[in-house]
Amino acid sequence: MEKFTTLTGIAAPFPRMNVDTDTIIPKQHLKTIKRTGLGKVLFDELRFQENGEEIADFILNQAPYREAKILIAGENFGCGSSREHAPWALLDFGIRCIIAPSFADIFFNNCFKNGILPIALSASEVDTLMADANHPDTATMTVDLPEQTIQRSNGETLSFTVDEFRKHCLLNGLDDISITLQHEDKIAAFERQQQQRLPWLWANR
Incomplete structure (x- = not known):
């Protein structure tokens, strides 16, 4: 998983409330278990017409938001089914x-497991950042995870909170597998002991 330290980029305004995971990535695109290639179908039914042509007034089809790295969203983002393809699609888009x-709880957790930082702020703070994002001249902002701040284009900073363990994992690029592998020596030692105590469990391996 790619490390997350500081991120400077375009923030796209997406003020819809209760955006569910089927809106983020419709069910017909869930046939793959690959994490790559899903960015092209992110918000598929909002970005594209049935014939595949772009819907011009959708924010991610407009410059400079095609290159957005940050999304300023409405309340209860990521609700609905627990599909992990939703953060995969967001990440693959950039x-x-x-x-x-x-945020919806499962989506919130899935973001951390895939290298995305979800930040919950007060409604008034989100409104401020949404207003910045609505204008290309002020849409660039910097998210600093070590300092837990968001710097607006005018230099003002907003603070956010994040769970210390989740922060550690993002800073070090650790997903669940990587965390487990940090204890690889202990796992190997346990397996050696188990083979001696319970050899029948390992007889057919």
């Missing part, structure tokens, strides 16, 4: 940080 007043 979104590394989502800022909203609140």
Whole structure:
């Protein structure tokens, strides 16, 4: 998993409330278990017409938001089914940080497991950043995870909170597998002891 330290980029305004995971990536695109290639179908039914042509007024089809790395979203972002393809699609598009007043719990957890930083701020703070994002001249902002701050284009900073363990994992690029492998020596020692105590468990391996 790619490390997350500081991120400077365009923030796209997406003020819809209750955006569910089927909106983020419709169910017909869930046939793959690959994490790559899903960015092209992110918000598929909002970005494209049935014939595949872009819907011009959708924010991610407009410059400079085609290159957005940050999404400023509405309340309860990521609700609905627990599909992990939703953060996969966001990440593959280039979104590394989502800022909203609140998130659905499973989606929130899945973001951390895939290298995306979800930040919950007060509604008034999100409104401020949404207003910045609405204008290309002020849409660039910097998210600093070590300092837990968001710097606006005018230099003002907003602070955010994040769980210390999740922060550690993002800073060091640790997903669940990487965390487990940090204890590889202990796992190997346990297996050696088990083979001696319970050899029948290993007889057919």
